[in-house]
Amino acid sequence: xIHLAVAIAFLPYNTLVVAxxxxxxxxxxxxxxxxxxxxxxxxxxxxxxxxxxxGVACALLLTGQRDLAVLLVGGLLSAMVAIVxxxxxxxxxxxxxDAATAIVLSVSFGLGITLISGMVSRGIPGSGGLERFLLxxxxxxxxxxxxxxxxxxxxxxxxxxxxxxEATMVAFDPDFAAAAGWPAATLDLVLIALIAVMVVVGLxxxxxxxxxxxxxxxxxxxxxxxxxxxxxxxxxxxxxxxSALGGVVLSSLAVQVPTGPVVVLVAxxxxxxxxxxxxxxxxxxxxxxxxxxxxxxxxxTEVGAATPRVMERKL
Amino acid sequence: xxxxxxxxxxxxxxxxxxxxxxTVAYGRRPVLWNVDFEIQDPxxxxxIGPNGAGKSTLLKASLDLVRRAGGTVRFWGQQLAEVRSKIxxxxxxxxxxxxxxxxxMDVVRMGATSRLGWFQRGGKRExxxxxxxxDHVGLADFANRQIGKLSGGQQQRVFLARALARxxxxxxxxEPMAGVDAGSQEQIFNILAELRDQGKLVIAxxxxxxTAAEWFDAVALVxxxxxxxxxxxxxxxxxxLTMTYSGRLSILDEIGEAVERGGRxx
Numbered sequence: 033x034i035h036l037a038v039a040i041a042f043l044p045y046n047t048l049v050v051a052x053x054x055x056x057x058x059x060x061x062x063x064x065x066x067x068x069x070x071x072x073x074x075x076x077x078x079x080x081x082x083x084x085x086x087g088v089a090c091a092l093l094l095t096g097q098r099d100l101a102v103l104l105v106g107g108l109l110s111a112m113v114a115i116v117x118x119x120x121x122x123x124x125x126x127x128x129x130d131a132a133t134a135i136v137l138s139v140s141f142g143l144g145i146t147l148i149s150g151m152v153s154r155g156i157p158g159s160g161g162l163e164r165f166l167l168x169x170x171x172x173x174x175x176x177x178x179x180x181x182x183x184x185x186x187x188x189x190x191x192x193x194x195x196x197x198e199a200t201m202v203a204f205d206p207d208f209a210a211a212a213g214w215p216a217a218t219l220d221l222v223l224i225a226l227i228a229v230m231v232v233v234g235l236x237x238x239x240x241x242x243x244x245x246x247x248x249x250x251x252x253x254x255x256x257x258x259x260x261x262x263x264x265x266x267x268x269x270x271x272x273x274x275s276a277l278g279g280v281v282l283s284s285l286a287v288q289v290p291t292g293p294v295v296v297l298v299a300x301x302x303x304x305x306x307x308x309x310x311x312x313x314x315x316x317x318x319x320x321x322x323x324x325x326x327x328x329x330x331x332x333t334e335v336g337a338a339t340p341r342v343m344e345r346k347l
Numbered sequence: 348x349x350x351x352x353x354x355x356x357x358x359x360x361x362x363x364x365x366x367x368x369x370t371v372a373y374g375r376r377p378v379l380w381n382v383d384f385e386i387q388d389p390x391x392x393x394x395i396g397p398n399g400a401g402k403s404t405l406l407k408a409s410l411d412l413v414r415r416a417g418g419t420v421r422f423w424g425q426q427l428a429e430v431r432s433k434i435x436x437x438x439x440x441x442x443x444x445x446x447x448x449x450x451x452m453d454v455v456r457m458g459a460t461s462r463l464g465w466f467q468r469g470g471k472r473e474x475x476x477x478x479x480x481x482d483h484v485g486l487a488d489f490a491n492r493q494i495g496k497l498s499g500g501q502q503q504r505v506f507l508a509r510a511l512a513r514x515x516x517x518x519x520x521x522e523p524m525a526g527v528d529a530g531s532q533e534q535i536f537n538i539l540a541e542l543r544d545q546g547k548l549v550i551a552x553x554x555x556x557x558t559a560a561e562w563f564d565a566v567a568l569v570x571x572x573x574x575x576x577x578x579x580x581x582x583x584x585x586x587x588l589t590m591t592y593s594g595r596l597s598i599l600d601e602i603g604e605a606v607e608r609g610g611r612x613x
Binding site: 072200204208210211212258 | 407410412428431432435436437438442443447448450454457460461462463465466467468469509513519
């Protein structure tokens with residue numbers, strides 16, 4: 033941690049701003065991802081992420097602008113189209129949900145890669161930079177870009193903070209919420225749209241291939257440490273923030289390393305640590321309490337024993 | 348509560364709940380066909396029928412959770428949208444993820460805060476209401492426990508407490524006895540009977556004919572169509588049960604027992 037802090041302190045101004053913006057993205061992705069994971073929408077987010085490349089490429093092709101905002105709006109549009117396609121396939125064909133998701137994911141990704149490769153080989157201006165959306169490359173971000181990403185992230189977190197009651201009710205039991213008069217289906221759409229937005233602003237940091245990790249891993253880490261929703265949101269936000277920050281700093285120290293893989297590796301380090309040592313759910317903690325080899329108090333042993341087997345299998 | 352009283356006075360001529368020609372289809376397969384009956388007064392009402400008979404769908408269609416292909420549902424002669432605050436729904440237990448990171452108290456509080464407007468979190472009143480509801484179902488000691496660390500019967504009572512926190516007039520419960528041991532079942536039935544005694548209408552989807560004959564004031568036998576509806580003793584006749592469960596040999600014994608037992612019940 034101290035090394036990381038020292039490394040941050042000696043970074044140039046632009047890198048600092050970028051690091052702050054990307055850290056905000058990581059935090060928001062963790063918070064919104066928590067609801068995505070609880071509502072079992074992780075794969076939808078992954079399909080949306082892979083579909084962003086098409087929109088990013090089309091945005092450059094149609095407008096000729098390399099402005100990040102323009103490219104990301106393009107990415108968001110194609111992510112939305114992918115989600116609509118996913119819903120239509122599920123509704124009008126007999127394709128199973130997981131297969132439908134896999135189809136949309138691979139087809140849209142294939143299309144995106146084809147578009148980008150074609151543009152690069154024809155030497156279309158700016159197309160060379162599109163590769164950074166594949167695996168993430170924060171070194172090429174400007175302070176203005178970072179401000180945009182940070183602002184969107186803050187708005188995303190605010191949406192969750194303001195609508196916490198509604199989001200929780202619908203995520204836990206949509207039928208009960210709907211029977212009580214809440215527009216559960218619409219709120220579900222809002223949640224999916226928020227996930228799509230987070231996936232898009234996460235593109236520069238993690239890239240289309242890996243950005244899902246930013247939405248999925250921090251909540252998984254957080255769930256290891258708590259049984260309550262608000263702490264889970266806070267921990268997921270913190271883990272997302274630190275992973276993104278760590279990824280930016282570490283990848284800027286190592287020349288020619290894309291940011292995405294480093295972000296994912298940092299997040300994974302948190303996950304492995306949590307799976308091992310988190311109280312109640314952690315593997316080490318459970319073996320200790322079950323075998324009774326150490327001096328764990330009786331109450332703790334009881335809690336450990338009461339943990340259903342289902343949870344163990346989920347690990 | 349003033350609103351409830353005035354609603355009762357104004358709509359005294361209307362039954363509490365009525366279904367007219369209700370038809371629901373999943374794709375092309377009809378699940379409910381021309382279901383038509385009404386419940387006039389507060390009572391403990393059972394919806395009985397074999398698996399896949401459309402019992403749960405009947406509740407969901409009444410609450411606009413599934414689309415109706417035809418027919419109408421009226422509460423005190425009014426549309427659902429006008430009376431939602433007086434209705435509480437208890438979904439089937441397995442429809443939610445019990446590993447969800449919420450405590451027992453959190454879930455019950457959702458019942459209280461579901462009555463508030465957008466973005467209102469609720470305060471002392473909602474907390475007290477949730478606490479009282481939890482007390483009512485005998486789970487006050489489990490308030491801070493994560494919901495996955497409860498038995499089936501306890502989970503079902505958490506759902507019931509969440510519905511109680513809505514302070515409703517009509518309760519619609521989907522299989523409240525599924526996966527519940529005999530002791531908890533008695534406890535839940537007692538709470539439901541208590542609600543009935545307070546003038547509430549309690550409707551429960553139920554699959555066990557034996558306990559149905561014992562507890563429900565009135566029942567509807569459903570097998571896609573409505574076979575019969577009315578006072579329990581009049582409806583649970585051998586003829587009606589055979590009609591409802593025709594061709595389902597595995598439970599003929601159960602029917603025989605139930606009829607015997609139903610005959611003894613005054």
